[in-house]
Amino acid sequence: MGRHKQPEIRDRILDACVDYALAHGLPDRLEPLAAASGTSTRMLIYHFGTRDALLRETLGRARQRQRDFFGELVSPRPDEPYPSTLRRAWRVMTGPAGRPYLTMFGRLREDAEQQLWPGFRREATTDWLRPLEDGMRSIGRPELGTLVLAVVRGLIMDLEATGDASRADQAFDDFLAALALVTTTGTFVVPAVRR
Template sequence: MGRHPQPEIKQRLLDACTDYALAHGLPDRLGPLATATGASSRMLIYHFDTRDNLLREILGQARQRQLDAFTDLLRVRADEPYTATLSRAWSGMAGPLGRPYLRMFGRLHDTAGEPLWPGFRKGATTDWLAPLEEGLRTLGRPELATVVLAVIRGLLMDLDATGDADRTDRAFADFLTTIT
């Protein structure tokens, strides 16, 4: 008889693989993931069927972590103006909290990532519109959600390409002065 599925082991492996991928990027081979989990490549295939399935699950879990963290950064806080919330959110997204996600998901924004995660680019855009609209509604400007998102995404791409945090931070601060 074959082994029965063990979801707790699969989840532990997925957590370790996701931690590794956020710290180092998605590897081309299973070896680094096996080392990171303390399991064998064969054990990873047993639990995830294929390398691509494992990579998709890693991306899905990392995306959920990003959604949870960034949605919390963007949520309305009764004790502060939303521009202050956006400023703090930018610091989180562009800083140490957000950089692993920028590295991981940056390559999925172009068409090369489409086979691994079809529809990612659309979802990665529309996921942020609702929390931004809600927050900008407190300023009487919910219609600016798309503009704010475009600025955030553009500056994150700039930061990823250049590494110039000082310049992109200044640009975002300058942008915030235009929406109040």
């Protein structure tokens, strides 16, 4: 008679694999995940079936952590104007605590085949829309959630590609200033382009 799988052990192993993947990226082999979780590759296969199944679950758990973490950051607060919430969220998301998520999922978004998570690009494009709409609803403009999402995603991609944090931070601050005008005046004012 075989051993019964123990969900708490499997859960502990998965959390250790997520911690490793966020710090180092998804490995090509199981050995680094086995070492990080204090087990053997044989036990990883026992608990998860295949390498790809383990990697899919690792990505899923990491994404859930990111949703919880970032979701809390972009949630409106009764004592804070929403643009201030967005500014603080941007700093944390692009800072040391948030960068591992951006790096991991940026690589996955760039994966043309997306074998580990088919449909990730679409999901990653839309999963932040509702929290941002809820935040923008707090200032009476839920329809601007799409605009906020587009700016955040675009600047994150820029930051990942260039590493120019000061330029991306300044662009986000400029966007928030424009957003403040929109929410107070009701119109979006585009500055004149100097030639």
